[in-house]
Amino acid sequence: MTGRAALGPVDVDDETLAEMLSADGIIESNVEDVDYGLTTLTTGERWWVSGTARQDGADVPFRLFVKVVQSALRSPALSGIPPQFHHAIADALPWHIEPNAYRSDLETRVPDGMRIPKAYRVAEIDADSCALWLEAVEHDDKPWVLERYRDAAAMLGRFAGSASVAAIDTELTHPAGPHQARLYFETRLNDQFVSAYEQGGVWDHPAVAAHFGGDLRARLMSLIAAAPALIDEIEALPLLNAHGDAAPQNLLVVPDGFCVIDWCFWFRTALGFDLSQLVYSEIDLDRSDASTFRDIQGASLVGYREGLADEGVEISEAELKRAHTIQLAIAHGISAVPLERLGDEPSAVEASVQARATVLRHVLDDLGL
Secondary structure (H helix, E strand, O other), rough: OOOOOHHHHHHOOHHHHHHHOOEEEEEEEEEEEEEOOOOOOOEEEEEEEEEEEEEOOEEEEEEEEEEEOOOOHHOOOHHHHOOHHHHHHHHHHOOOOOHHHHHHHHHOOOOOEEEOEEEEEEEEEOOEEEEEEEEEEEEEOOOOOOOHHHHHHHHHHHHHHHHHHOOOHHHHOOOOOOHHHHHHHHHHHHHHHHHHHHHHHHOOOOHHHHHHHOOOOHHHHHHHHHHHHHHHHOOOEEEEOOOOOOOHHEEEEEEOOOEOOOOOOOOOEEEOOOOOHHHHHHOOOOOHHHHHHHHHHHHHHHHHHHHHHHHOOOOOOOOOOHHHHHHHHHHHHHOOOHHHHHOHHHHHHHHHHHHHHHHHHHHHHHOOO
């Protein structure tokens, strides 16, 4: 097991690794940490495992992506969250969903233009964690243009409307299902954001005062008041398939379409759910300017509707826009003030606050609030 000691209990012997790779043997291997700047509560370590295998008498290079999925209760990031919320967060983030995806036959059911990474090994470490040995996906990482957003949305629409995907046992997917928005609102949003807004100190922050002043603060509170009725509305929508975290960083561009990774929120839920992350996540991560929001949103709505139609699901533009807007409002509108960054220097957070306020105005305009 040369060079793989860093994997600890996740590692396998050379014979098992060779079997995973359909190789005759392992000549050499090594491990390096994956450079990943985002915190995910249900993900532990991530590694690249690479080396050389012997296959049909030839030396062949290989590279795999290995990660640990785990109970959120094991995440160091929970230290920044009051302990009374820890078990509710863990319940909302069942760590076994992604292993379920790779153990299922999902890969054979996804629509044209979509695939999932090949899983070489899915192995329990203990009662609260699992190791995934996955294909290292070669992909195009150039910045996205509008055509790519439209293509990605069309792929997500085909996935949403796929009867083959819908036939998978729902016990494998996220248990919140169509109640995901309600669960999120009644736990994290109420406990963290609504309470912070009501206490009032957040509004004194210089960047927040500058960009959430005037009518926007009152409009945000109107959204919070309207949220229960809006959630009732989206829970009455048709249930479709959703990846659950369809940010561009999880939709790897490959020659035949997209290889979709990170399946920890896979479920059946309301029409248009995946569009929220698709259109907003790059702005939320400060990777894209808020001025791009309307163009990205427009291209994505068109693509998603086309994808649904490819699967025989006909939805009007107005119905889709309404469903998307409500879900975007719940997922990102109520949490528009970046509480986690207000301890930074005001100048460091200014651009982020302004971008979030800009998108929030668009969302509230679309809801008529």
